[in-house]
Amino acid sequence: MSLAVQTDGDRRERALAALAAKPDGVVEAIAASAEVTPAEILDILPEGAAVAAAREAFADIWTEMTTWGEVLFIVHTDDIVLEAEGSLPQGSEGHGWFNIHGDSPIGGHIRKENCASITFVDRPFHGRRSCSVWFMNEKGAPMFKVFVRRDDQRELIADQLARFEALRDSYRT
Template identity: 30%
Template sequence: MTESIDNIQRYLIENPDAMPSQIATMLNVTEWQVVSMLPQEQVTLLPLLEKDSLLASLPEWGPMTTIIAVSGSVFEFKGPFPKGKYAHGYYNLITKGDGLHGHLKLDNVSAIALISKPFRGNESHSINFFGDQGEMIFKVYLGRDRQRVLLADQVVRFKALKARVSSTA
């Protein structure tokens, strides 16, 4: 484990632009192990007790990009994060047939990380949901306009959330 920590720290220093998922694959570690080693200015952990209020607020943020990566395949959905409600042990994403929908087993979420890390030289912010084995369950990136510029109101919301969480930690 110590060797993994040293390898992650060294890789982060030598490759500051690498994304956590890439590093995890390169070093054969979990994405959570990488995220937990990011510099403090790049990652803030959201208390799990706040996951319901976070998920309830996301539909108000506007269009975002939700990413699910499974076995090397990456699924992306661009659009508003849907409203949801609890039923039958799941947080059910509610849509009228269009857009992202599904069923989230939130009991399996062990950590939520608010990550601010440049991607391909551009400002980037995401909300990352991790499972108890360190795996990424899904992540939600802030939306961008047609010129690929982050949506300013979302950046304000994200930074306010990070600041609030950091001040209570």
């Protein structure tokens, strides 16, 4: 049996097919089914659905998001999808980490230098609009995501949505 060399075109075709099969599915699951990275799926979303910012914008984006009120903070690995609702605390740098502590259930230490880019994602998820900010690592996977929350009627909270859109739009090229 011969091993075929995988080209970028092969990866892209698999990604496009997987996204077409489940356009409003979980990005990580779509990526896994196509054997590509989540970043490769974000790259092929329709125009405007994924707006990237440089890694150097980390602190500015984080600081702005601390003004959004309670958000949904998600860490998604192969083993767990951890969700925490709360306000993002201000961060500070020290000992090689971006440290977040405050009066919130969201806290800890982020290896900021592992952040390769930040992507504002605005796409359908299971039939509903979903807006989030993904902090991506060099491997093409999200380190963590910050989602605009929903109200009791499952609608995106208007004030957070407006803040998300304004921040995202400031990074459009």
